[in-house]
Amino acid sequence: MGRIRSPASATSIAARGTTSRGFACEARRSMRRITPLPYAALVSEPLPLFPLNTPLVPGLVLPLHIFEPRYRGLVRDLLDMPDEDEREFGIIAVRDGRDIGRDGIDALFPIGVSAILRQAEELEDGRFEIVTTGSRRFRLLDLDDSAPLLRGEVEFLEDLPGPVDTVLTGQVSRRFHDYRAALSGQVQATVEDDEIPQDPTVLSYLVTAAMVIPPDERQHLLAAETTSERLTYASSLLSRETLLISELAAVPALDLPGAAPSLN
Numbered sequence: 001m002g003r004i005r006s007p008a009s010a011t012s013i014a015a016r017g018t019t020s021r022g023f024a025c026e027a028r029r030s031m032r033r034i035t036p037l038p039y040a041a042l043v044s045e046p047l048p049l050f051p052l053n054t055p056l057v058p059g060l061v062l063p064l065h066i067f068e069p070r071y072r073g074l075v076r077d078l079l080d081m082p083d084e085d086e087r088e089f090g091i092i093a094v095r096d097g098r099d100i101g102r103d104g105i106d107a108l109f110p111i112g113v114s115a116i117l118r119q120a121e122e123l124e125d126g127r128f129e130i131v132t133t134g135s136r137r138f139r140l141l142d143l144d145d146s147a148p149l150l151r152g153e154v155e156f157l158e159d160l161p162g163p164v165d166t167v168l169t170g171q172v173s174r175r176f177h178d179y180r181a182a183l184s185g186q187v188q189a190t191v192e193d194d195e196i197p198q199d200p201t202v203l204s205y206l207v208t209a210a211m212v213i214p215p216d217e218r219q220h221l222l223a224a225e226t227t228s229e230r231l232t233y234a235s236s237l238l239s240r241e242t243l244l245i246s247e248l249a250a251v252p253a254l255d256l257p258g259a260a261p262s263l264n
Helices: 069-079 100-107 166-183 200-210 215-223 227-248
Strands: 025-027 047-052 061-066 088-093 111-122 128-144 151-156
Touching: 047 069, 047 111, 047 128, 061 069, 069 088, 069 111, 069 128, 088 128, 088 151, 100 128, 111 151, 111 215, 166 200, 166 227, 200 215, 200 227, 215 227
Parallel strands: 047 088
Antiparallel strands: 025 061, 047 151, 061 128, 088 111, 111 128, 128 151
8 A cells, every 4th residue: 555645635546537648657637626827936956847649628527647756856855845835846838740859848838837736645665646737827837857856846827817808708617618518528527517617817818728628728728827728719619629520529539538647
């Protein structure tokens, strides 16, 4: 039996989601309930980076299976921190067809999201099952690839509230409901209708996480400077995807649960 290294989380490590391919872990995403996240101060040291094939979203619960030595070491270092909220590292998506060893920082999208380690179970062979939560967005300014564990100089980004049209928020909520209805029975629901949030920023991230879309489009949503900009683009994508699903009676074969992970 493994050892629990931090307080138990209400979210199961076995939650279904996506798997990473060609990276250092098996990643399984699970949307539970997004809550507004306060902006925090900049970190004083470079942020440890964890590249994946799809971006993380603030508020998203992300279980990971850790087996590479460099990331085992990262988990142990994070667990040594007494304050759970300081157990932070960066999740950043790799551009399709790019290789970090060959292309360096150009292989990575410029906007990532930090993850907070909430739970870790160390297995007998030294691997970890961990649960993280997406926290705050950052812009990658520089990449240090001199060691096996990548580190980045980052600038944390505060969500600019700006004026958000209540009509736009209502439109996105309705279109998200229609989109989920079109998907009914084809993919596992990530959130129930009565859990759709009214807060515009939280709604924008929920839709960003829940849509079955290519990583570059999810990244575009994530990088939006304001909630209004994200909701506007999300509304367009929801309309397009709902129409395509209705006409083709099929969903895109993108980022769906159950894909087999690639061993490193």
